[in-house]
Amino acid sequence: MVENAAQRGTGGTPPARRQARPDLAEMVVPLLRTLMAAEQPVLDAHGLTMWAYAVLLHLDETPIRTQAALAEAIRADKTRIIAVLDDLENRELIRRRPDPKDRRARLLSLTAEGRRLRDTVQSAIQLGEEELLAQLPAADRDGFLRGLQVLSALAEPGASGAGRETGNARPRP
Amino acid sequence: MVENAAQRGTGGTPPARRQARPDLAEMVVPLLRTLMAAEQPVLDAHGLTMWAYAVLLHLDETPIRTQAALAEAIRADKTRIIAVLDDLENRELIRRRPDPKDRRARLLSLTAEGRRLRDTVQSAIQLGEEELLAQLPAADRDGFLRGLQVLSALAEPGASGAGRETGNARPRP
DNA sequence: TATTGTTATACTCTATAACTATA
DNA sequence: TATAGTTATAGAGTATAACAATA
Numbered sequence: 001m002v003e004n005a006a007q008r009g010t011g012g013t014p015p016a017r018r019q020a021r022p023d024l025a026e027m028v029v030p031l032l033r034t035l036m037a038a039e040q041p042v043l044d045a046h047g048l049t050m051w052a053y054a055v056l057l058h059l060d061e062t063p064i065r066t067q068a069a070l071a072e073a074i075r076a077d078k079t080r081i082i083a084v085l086d087d088l089e090n091r092e093l094i095r096r097r098p099d100p101k102d103r104r105a106r107l108l109s110l111t112a113e114g115r116r117l118r119d120t121v122q123s124a125i126q127l128g129e130e131e132l133l134a135q136l137p138a139a140d141r142d143g144f145l146r147g148l149q150v151l152s153a154l155a156e157p158g159a160s161g162a163g164r165e166t167g168n169a170r171p172r173p
Numbered sequence: 174m175v176e177n178a179a180q181r182g183t184g185g186t187p188p189a190r191r192q193a194r195p196d197l198a199e200m201v202v203p204l205l206r207t208l209m210a211a212e213q214p215v216l217d218a219h220g221l222t223m224w225a226y227a228v229l230l231h232l233d234e235t236p237i238r239t240q241a242a243l244a245e246a247i248r249a250d251k252t253r254i255i256a257v258l259d260d261l262e263n264r265e266l267i268r269r270r271p272d273p274k275d276r277r278a279r280l281l282s283l284t285a286e287g288r289r290l291r292d293t294v295q296s297a298i299q300l301g302e303e304e305l306l307a308q309l310p311a312a313d314r315d316g317f318l319r320g321l322q323v324l325s326a327l328a329e330p331g332a333s334g335a336g337r338e339t340g341n342a343r344p345r346p
Numbered sequence: 347t348a349t350t351g352t353t354a355t356a357c358t359c360t361a362t363a364a365c366t367a368t369a
Numbered sequence: 370t371a372t373a374g375t376t377a378t379a380g381a382g383t384a385t386a387a388c389a390a391t392a
Binding site for chain 1: 319
């Protein structure tokens with residue numbers, strides 16, 4: 001069904017040029033490695049793990065009413081973020097208090113200091129990222145960012161057109 | 174320099190629109206999740222793990238003289254790929270024989286069947302990827318692919334910080 | 347002695363199951 | 370009984386260390 005991009009036997013020149021491009025994952029994985037390597041020193045400098053940073057980022061975006069909802073939003077196991085929340089709470093970067101209307105649930109919110117730390121860290125991270133992006137011509141850079149934004153949204157918990165209960169990320173034609 | 178996009182305290186106006194864009198890693202991670210979820214069924218159908226597929230891909234690109242070199246090339250631990258190589262060898266998808274000139278080393282190469290399987294799997298994977306990419310406007314799609322190719326090359330084992338070299342140049346040890 | 351590959355061990359991360367408290 | 374959170378346990382994946390063969 002697929003016509004193989006590596007065409008063979010066309011006359012006397014078989015360069016056997018496998019595929020027109022590498023697999024996307026084959027390119028995305030090294031890129032992610034680069035990004036994480038650049039982030040790590042920044043996070044370390046502020047005593048944040050990647051999960052803690054993800055919590056700060058997401059709490060800022062959306063006030064969250066239960067830990068389970070937060071865990072799902074950042075695609076972590078609910079048991080996994082507990083130690084993270086403990087730490088952030090002890091450092092007074094987040095607040096975690098029982099919901100008065102249902103004391104089983106915990107209302108999660110950023111403190112002012114948490115917000116300030118998030119801003120600082122994110123600015124530093126994005127500053128480093130801009131150095132990477134500066135290696136691209138302006139047109140590619142813009143296309144890259146727009147494309148990345150669109151494609152990444154397909155995997156979000158409430159992705160377009162797909163029910164959230166299936167969990168497979170197969171787009172529909 | 175990048176000035177912080179989220180500026181506050183200027184006459185009490187701004188809606189605190191955090192950053193102009195999400196962190197790159199925040200977008201790359203979900204994208205990778207989507208890509209892996211799409212790859213998995215294809216790999217499963219052919220009895221390949223992701224590491225096995227990485228081996229097939231890389232052996233095709235570059236004949237390799239030692240397992241350690243292969244491991245480094247795909248950024249795996251050398252002990253981690255041994256079981257993978259055992260399986261691929263048993264299935265006669267790769268050949269692994271002692272180098273006559275130094276019988277400690279193992280010469281690794283693809284068999285014809287290994288090459289055929291790699292082509293089949295890669296075509297199927299890239300077919301799925303094209304469905305994803307089809308969601309982008311043509312200009313963004315091209316910029317995304319070019320940008321991804323350049324940025325991913327920065328993380329390759331022999332990456333020289335700056336170069337704009339074409340995708341697949343691999344420096345020799 | 348140094349190097350390649352292999353095996354054995356330990357560690358890290360993550361998920362599953364059991365427990366507490368609220369409802 | 371059911372749900373939110375927490376704690377305890379077990380599993381997968383990975384890296385580190387010890388070992389055997391060859392140079």
